[in-house]
Amino acid sequence: MRVEFQDIHKDYGRVRANVGINLVLEPGRIYGLLGENGAGKSTLMRMLAGHTQPSRGRVLFNGKNAEGLNPSRALAMGVGMLYQDPMDFPALDVWENFRLGGTKRDKKRTLSRLQELGERFHFRLSPQEKVSELTVGERQQLELLRLLDLGVKVLILDEPTTGISVTQKEMLFTTMRQLARDKGRTIIFVSHKLTEVEELCQEVIVLRQGRLVAKLQSPFQSDELLKLMFGDEHGGTAECPERSQPGEGEFIQLEDVQLLGDKYILPDISLQIRPGEILGLAGLEGSGQELLLRGLAGLARAAKGRIIFDGEEFQGRPYLKFRQAGIHFLPAARLEHGLFPDLSLNEHFHLAFPPRNGGRDNLLPEEGIRKFSIQGQLTTSARALSGGNQQRLLLALIPAQTKLLLLEHPTRGLDHGAGQQVWNHLLGRCRQNTALLFSSADLDEIKAHSHRVLIFYNRQLVADLPNHAISVEEMGRLMAGQGRAV
């Protein structure tokens, strides 16, 4: 099917997510949709899938105007989308997920069809299992099978490689090529990762700040693509600000610690962390890195072993003791877990910095807003801030005397510039001997900023290596449970 976008605009309040996009997509080809975070890639694709409507402009399928597109109509037209965060039903069984919104058949036929498709693409899924038990990669495979069963002609994959293993990625790419070549499907691969787009796509479309800036044929030139993605000011890969050497001595020690999570247990962690040291935590979602961060923050209980900060034992103590000792945790979902949506910036500062105990070292609200260049006033609510401003607000709210910072996905969803600002600030803190542990799905980010890399697989810590001793590729292999034993 031929898809045509005509002068598409999409505004969210004052934010212009898409501006005047004109684009034609032909059947049987694999397109890459490239752009940094916030460039408007997902928005454009969500409009094609009928998930949201353009503020202005038209989408044409085979020359016919698709007005008032919604997901059910888009599916009927043959457009299917694999969303970045799996859009499925964790509480339901695999086969029920496959059945929902799919072709009408009875249970027996549904099961046999699921098995047939799974075999064809070499996906191993057990139909009676709950989806919540699957890995992100398996959930994607299930979604893919469902869309293929619906006979979609245009398949959109929104950042499908975040959170899946290398093997799963290779399987996915093979399937994509097969579908485009043998079945004449149009495939749109949305990503901000150059290498993947170069590997898979025949044509690439680059978006920057909501505008279409280029449509190029393979082979691609990396330099040119980078320039198109980031504009002239950012030439190469993230230029890394100066990283200081960690200080001396063992500031934090974990001895055979066993952590209890809501869903799983993380056994036998032993670690030493020096002041000012930066540790990057790599692993597929749910592999244990979340629990380690929460355990170090005092939010998950240590059932065994010893956690020692500055020579003092902390295991079994309440969260507040950890906090008072200078340990600060920032969760991944900023507005959902880290901020109070309807409270003002001023109120956030008041809550974060109680007037007594050392309040003087901390920022006053006006100072904080200025120093962290937060686009807002004292009375602005947290809800009204953009993602970057929310992240800067969270950074501003870190107490001055913090000795250990624990961050989940510090730059997720931020554009290049905002991400850079975050790292500038964090590295500045580490220079003052604050130790930092961060998790990220972006291995390049881990490689760029950490002194040491911890790799998690299958709810275990499988590797603890200095940065220079491991490459990004090797990280990927270890995360997928392959490669050397440590």
Add this chain to the structure above:
Amino acid sequence: MDFLALTLAGILSAGAPLVLATLGETLTERAGVINLSLDGTILLAAMTAFALAFVSGNPWLGLVGSIAVGMATAAIVVLIGPVLGRSQLAVGFILTLLCRDLAYFLGHPYARQFGPELPVWSIPGIRDLPFIGPILGYQSPVVYLSLGLTVFLWWWLFSTRAGLELRAVGEEPWAAFARGIKVQRLRIMYTLLGGALVGLAGGAFSLAVKPGWGRPQGAEGAGWIALAIVIFGGWHPLRAALGAYLFATLQVLGIYLQEQFPGLPAPLFQVAPFPVMILTLLLVNVGSTGWFQELAFRYPGMKRWLSRWQVTAPAALGQDFRPERET
């Protein structure tokens, strides 16, 4: 033997309105909507059913009226709540009080009157069976309805495509939307349908189980119990019905105990279900608290025993779904 059979028959009868209301609310909450107005709705429906039956002389007409009342309050809940985006709990609570007062106000002329009741059906074939006969052979039609609906809804919820879609809408409305399921339409439909069953429970009270109307009617508090049973039942029709019969048993037991021990003050029996309600909710919820999980880590046996009772609510329960407001 006879005594036991009669007791069981009494439990089935006393439990019928509770089962109907619980099934209705289970449907509604499975779709992701909380209709908190049960206690008021049941009273207003009971009053309407009795008044209509009294005026027309036809109890079946009364039953139809009770269904209409249940659907009407459900319509208000769904309109102001999920459709217009105000708090579902608030609307439900206001309706609880409003419907109760409305029932007392409009029912004033019908209080303490003799009116028609639903007939007792005797089922040929079943009524002559030993032991089963006295339990299931002679019952009010609402009892048969409550039993039939329990099994039907269980089958329907877990074995049909429509039931699957209902569960999907209450779990992940956005994912359901992305698959072309009409989320808002289903939610409205099941809230109304659930409301109809809740209304029916009111009719079952005033036309069969506690016939007549008055202030108080005797059904006060039943709505709250039903709401708690929905949670206790883990949003599962069979388990919910079981919960309803548990409370009915308590009620029947109360009557016997009162006869046995006339010295005990009557209020004790009237309020007894409510501490039990709190305890049942504690039983199904305490397993998910942090302190309990720590305890369970030390004593695994405790965890195994309690996890059998533990329930999980539909993931999107009480959350609005409004695609036009996305940001």
Add this chain to the structure above:
Amino acid sequence: MSYAARFSLSLGRLAAAVFLSLVFTTLLLLVSGAPPLHTFAILFAGGIGSVAKLGQTIAVWIPLVLCSSALLLTFAPGLWNIGIEGQIILGAIFATGFLRPFPAGASPLVLAGALIAGMIGGAFWAYIAGVLRTWGRVHEIFGGLGLNFVALGLTLWLIFGPWRRPGVASMSGTEPLHPSLWLKGIKGFSLSPVSLVLALLAIFLVIYLLRSTRWGLSLKAVGQNPEAALLYGLKPNKRIVEAMALCGALAGLAGALQVVGVYHRLLPAISSNYGYTALLVTMLASFRPNLIPPICFFFAVLNVGSIQLPLQLKLDSSLSGVIQGVLVLSIFLVHGLEERWQLLRRQK
């Protein structure tokens, strides 16, 4: 938006809601065969028709204000303290219990002690609901509601059991208190200036706590995002229990005042549904403290006026509750429609 614009907007909403409920009530009266205008006249004459009636209305206004402002404390962290009804009852029970050892009267100090006992009783009952919520994950709606029924059962048991009147136990309550333990009213009114002052103090206390203290800000933060509140070290569970207990204390004070100031004994219906009515008041006021006193007054007028309905028109007195409920429901409807309309306008 400026304060004046916001104020006139909420006034406009209120007017629309009043109109809607007027239409509904009129229709309701026509259906039940009562003359609407005459009924409204009786309602208002019954509430403010004479100085004595005005006094009665203010006597109802006092517990309503106490409970409504108390509920602001529990609504701030997002709690539905439906159990407030039982907290009033426990306040009354504790106050009565405190005064029972003095059948021959005692000094005013004992009276003050009874008020404090009432506050402890209410706080205790609310504390249970709070702990059930925080340590047992039993939603406060169910915990509170269950405790309401238990409190009612407790009252009935006391009145018919250990505290029954010598001779006959009856629904008319316990033996009246010795007159020296009555909160003295203004001459000719059943209205005590002490109660009035306490109610006013309560509302100012709540405003102060919520607007000017870190504790109040923490409550709001807990209501906005409990998980974030935990991370910020605001101890959400502790805040929830505190808010509940303080709300319960004020409700308990209302209950104690009903005993020593109004009925001078413990009655089965001692709470007069004021807790539930106060929930409606707070919602109608959209949780804004400055709207609470006027709304409480209006509701009190309806409550007192409706006593005349069965006497004069053979109508059930629950009409006042119907009007109150419809009014709050209307404001929700108006609010929702207004938002929907704005949304449609923005999308055009």
